[in-house]
Amino acid sequence: MENIGIGVIGCGGMGRSLANGANAVEGIEVVCVSDLQEELAKTLAENLDADYTTDYHELLANDDIQAVLIASPPFLHAPMAVDAANAGKHVFSEKPMAPTLDDCDAMINAASENNVKLTIGLVCRYHATHSKVREIVHSGELGAPANMMVHRIGGPWGGGHRTPWRLERAKSGGSLMEINAHEIDFLRWTCGDVTSVYGAGGNYVQKDTDYPDVVLASLNFENGAVGLLHSSHASAVGGYGGRVDCEKGSIYFPQIWGGDATIQIKPFDGEGRSIRIGDIKVPQPVQQEIRVFVDAIRNDTTPPITGVDGRAAVEIALAAYQSVESGQPVSLPL
Numbered sequence: 001m002e003n004i005g006i007g008v009i010g011c012g013g014m015g016r017s018l019a020n021g022a023n024a025v026e027g028i029e030v031v032c033v034s035d036l037q038e039e040l041a042k043t044l045a046e047n048l049d050a051d052y053t054t055d056y057h058e059l060l061a062n063d064d065i066q067a068v069l070i071a072s073p074p075f076l077h078a079p080m081a082v083d084a085a086n087a088g089k090h091v092f093s094e095k096p097m098a099p100t101l102d103d104c105d106a107m108i109n110a111a112s113e114n115n116v117k118l119t120i121g122l123v124c125r126y127h128a129t130h131s132k133v134r135e136i137v138h139s140g141e142l143g144a145p146a147n148m149m150v151h152r153i154g155g156p157w158g159g160g161h162r163t164p165w166r167l168e169r170a171k172s173g174g175s176l177m178e179i180n181a182h183e184i185d186f187l188r189w190t191c192g193d194v195t196s197v198y199g200a201g202g203n204y205v206q207k208d209t210d211y212p213d214v215v216l217a218s219l220n221f222e223n224g225a226v227g228l229l230h231s232s233h234a235s236a237v238g239g240y241g242g243r244v245d246c247e248k249g250s251i252y253f254p255q256i257w258g259g260d261a262t263i264q265i266k267p268f269d270g271e272g273r274s275i276r277i278g279d280i281k282v283p284q285p286v287q288q289e290i291r292v293f294v295d296a297i298r299n300d301t302t303p304p305i306t307g308v309d310g311r312a313a314v315e316i317a318l319a320a321y322q323s324v325e326s327g328q329p330v331s332l333p334l
């Protein structure tokens, strides 16, 4: 099997995670990494025995690189992805795809025009709880879903995540994209396309951001089910979990990861069961999202997570923001 040469753009927290993840996958060689902060790029390159540059265009000119992993702040995903596609490189872009639909469309069009693969790092699809919950719903054992609720709540941005770009919606997409791209995708991946969004929220605690720090977004799915996302930076008692109630029973996952978390499955008729999340065996998620991307390149197939999926999560978040501002439900497509 011939190695696929990879370039990593952005060597912050996630860029390092992607680069190390890629390096651990069979048949991949990280050839070069790039960051404006030379020290970050140099250190990562040394750890991986790769080259580095502070100018990502140099990385794109390298013929040994077939694909790039983009882990810059979200407002830079589109220009970098378009440059990469125009240079003939396959593109893996971190979530959120981009803060605007125009940027998402530019990425999709550039990939299509240059006949390169495009995927978005919606890595929760490879996590144990998300994938198991979706599998149970799609197995049909509990009938059609009636409602799905997900909360991912915590305090204000802190630690290494408190970067200046995260405080601006134009750069990060705000929390509905920067954090909840994952949960929005989880809701849509499980229940299907969304036809309208009603959002209520505001800015209550994290006053130095220009976007709401609490949003309750209710979703209407095309199949008739309804959904609710609770997104918050205003909760001193954080949490990440949810439930899906279906025609014939319910799935309850109070805690998505950590400790002795379980998924509880209870039909109206008959015995319930409980799955310990720690017992669900999945490949390491970051390695797996890179593995399937590289498999799609090798086999010339469509990656499982497409630009359309990335764009859909952005569109739902934009509709929720619009609804919070107007007080009105917002129909999709925007």
Ligand SMILES: NC(=O)c1ccc[n+]([C@@H]2O[C@H](COP(=O)([O-])OP(=O)(O)OC[C@H]3O[C@@H](n4cnc5c(N)ncnc54)[C@H](O)[C@@H]3O)[C@@H](O)[C@H]2O)c1
Pocket: 009, 010, 011, 012, 013, 014, 015, 034, 035, 036, 037, 040, 054, 056, 071, 072, 073, 074, 076, 094, 095, 096, 121, 123, 163, 178
């Ligand atoms: N999948 C996940 O669970 C997950 C987790 C964290 C972050 N992310 C995503 O990864 C992306 C990056 O997040 P992060 O936490 O690593 O941010 P970060 O701020 O730690 O890193 C971003 C890096 O991009 C670099 N950069 C900026 N402009 C550049 C340019 N022109 N050329 C090269 N490098 C440039 C910055 O110097 C910085 O080092 C975001 O889209 C974020 O949403 C995903």
